[in-house]
Amino acid sequence: MVQYLLMKIFRALVTVTLIVSAAFVVLRLSGDPAIIILGPEAPPEAFEAFRRNWGLDQPIWVQYFKYFAAVFQGDLGNSMRDGRSALVVVGERIPLTLAITLPALFIKLAIGLPAGVMAALYRNTWVDRLIMMLSVAGFTVPSFVLGLVLAMIFAVWLGWLPSGGSDTWAHAVLPTVTMGLVGAAVIARFTRSAMLEVLGQPYIRTASAKGLLWRDVVRNHALPNAAIPTLTIIGFLVGSLVAGAVVVESVFSWPGVGRLLVNAVANRDLAVVQVILLLVGLTMVGANLAVDILYGIVDPRLRIKRLQAGS
């Protein structure tokens, strides 16, 4: 088991390194931060000084190795815009993003899981059709469209909620609900197919033949089994808590990590972009690792395989 986990962590680190390396190269090839930050009108000496200051005058592979050497010493670089530590710049925004993504995750699960289970249990009835219609609508409509529609209804027409900003808790409602509804649609659909898959298994028939009432068959023999594939998608959602709000934050001018990322890319604020990517990579990888460990706990078939592989 320990060996299995170490292997997983090692692979995760490789993944994160690849993400950061790709971003490093692409960002440096796609625009000169000196021009963007100082403006095209600045004197050539200023460009020279800026480039020397940030090490941009060196060959890209030298920059690359210097960057990684620094990262391993815990130095993630400074923002080119205001010179503060990139880690601090990003860190300030994390609570704001979590303030909308955590409640949104709750909405996704609270609506999506029961809706998916109901749709599967009442397959091909009006309950199923209604839930699936809403679900298809929910994940085919892009979140910025849904966000704008909600803003139009609740901010412009009804005037109940603000359409953008982050001054009060009321400002968080629309972005949270937008993300929650889109995610709930995805979860409902996924849960439905996981449940249908399980309900078609021979052991469900065995449980009925044993004399269990249908609600006990569902509770004891269908839900635990359907939870296993559903864990994957929940892990994915947890992994996107930090960076999953890029679009919605932009639509509602919510000053979270997502909006910071958009601005930092536009400004070629390299260190900030890289810190965010590292953060995203690590949460994704962390969530996946957690799902893997949970898999081993809920699915006895995997538990055994792993023990054998690990010993």
Add this chain to the structure above:
Amino acid sequence: METLLSIKDLTIDFDQGKRFVRALHGVSLNVARGEVLGVVGESGCGKSITWLAALGLLGSKARISGSVRLNGQEIAGAPENDLAGLRGGRIAMIFQDPSSSLNPVHRIGRQIAEALKLHRGMTGASANAEAARLLDRVGIANATRRLREYPHEMSGGMNQRIMIAMALAGEPDLLIADEPTTALDATIQAQILDLLTELRRDSGMALVLISHDLGVVADMSDRVAVMYGGRVIEEADTGSLFDSPAHPYTRGLIAALPDIDGPRRRLESIPGTVPAPDQLPPGCSFAPRCAIASKICDARVPAFLPYGEKQSHFAACIKCRGGAPTETASMPGNKSALVPA
């Protein structure tokens, strides 16, 4: 003998969205207390769904009519709660693929204990002890340790033993074994059949043995019902069925069996396949594959009438009224296929 379960005119239609497809056309079968009834037929002939329908296990897609009486009491269309009480208690069922018929995420012990709790009100240590006793009874060594294991840690044969132990947990009057050995190796198959015979002898429960394998059925059954195209086409005590089969289909099945004692011969096969439930011919559903069929066979569905001298032998074939068919019932193409010994 006292009738335990009586199925009369059982008809099943499956809802295919736009239309209903009839899968069972008025099946009548009786199982006496302590008796072994063999049910044979090719896949798709309705032999499994007859019993699933009797237990109300076909789901909402199936429309069922007819009567199913257990000890004289009507259970077809009974409320779900009443049926649930019978399932596993009075009538238990085991299935074809034991490994996928057990829930992979629950321990063996828990799955058996569930049945013990439902039908005998046992919980905790007493349920555990009884579960171990049952495992021991079905020939699983180290029962106490096995209770803590999961189905995937066992072989198919072991899992079928566990399914049997679970079925015994409710002390049923009737065990329905739906192709219990089809997914197992030949040696394991024999062990499971021996186990079933032994358990039946000890407990006196009746057994319905559903199989496509006539050999299995011949060894174990008191009486055999042959099904084809959603109907019972022949029914007789086992000796009579094998000595003087009436229906050309039954003859075909028997001709397809290897003979251990007799001269070596080429095994005969029945040409063609079972028609789909929605494409049955108007008359005898076996007529298109039958060597002795003629025009009158297509006129109407043959009645299920006594055959020969015995009062217990019935067949549904116009060609074999009042004794053996006038023409040979051997299948075409294989007539001269006798191989010298």
